[in-house]
Amino acid sequence: MRLIDLSMTIAQHPDDPGVRDIDRWTHESGPGRLGNAAKSLIQQIADREGVSPAPFLEKEHFPDGVFMSNEIVTLSVHGGTHVDAPYHYGPSSAGRPAKTIEEVPLEWCCGPGVRLSFRGKNALEVITADDVRGELDRIGHRLRPLDVVLIETGWSAHWPDPTYYSSHPAMSPEAIEVIVDHGVKLIGVDTAGFDLPTAFMIEQFVKTGDSRHLWPCHMFGREREYLQIERMAGLDRLPGPTGFTVFCAPVRVQGAGAGWARPVALIDE
Known part of the structure; x- marks a missing residue:
């Protein structure tokens, strides 16, 4: 069994408010x-x-x-690679009280991996439902319940350049819907977030007055129950679009909407 690390290291960055301080006892x-x-x-x-x-x-x-040695870390549950639980999106999901991170079934966090590659997407471009359908046709895979879908944009290579946070592409609610319609509960992405960068979303809201620009993928999680792995890395090291298993157990933070995680791909050799 070979293991591939799909996480980013937790590190301070001037553009990341999620990792506030790492106090090191040398x-x-x-x-x-x-x-x-x-x-x-x-x-x-x-x-x-x-x-x-x-x-x-x-x-x-x-x-x-x-x-x-000792390190005292002050960070958000969204610092570094992490899993968003339904509670992060809102108080309810799919008509039921939203699950916090410690309530998420581990069965949702492990399954056959499916990598969908969108490396052709430019900065601030959105992945559409048709993009997802086209990529599934290209790799010849039909999604099944509890597949773990990984969205590859190549954007993790921008770290630690400021563009990692300011210009990454994003998913659309319609693209997510195509995936979760097949019973998928866990979707990962190699960008700082599923939605477009915060500053860009707010700029679009100010220009148009349309609140639909604000975190549409996260708001979709109020309608359909699913988990997001944000800030993944190493998706280019996977052996192909399929043929591996993903395990991504989040840390159980009481009452929290997310938990830090170290996702890995398992390849049976």
């Missing part, structure tokens, strides 16, 4: 930071045991003067 700074963090506890123990003065953790208390 091996060298660890003893001092641990000492400060544990100072109150050490004093309490010292007072109880009658030790005076209370000791302080120093470098010499650890082999080679270094401690373990």
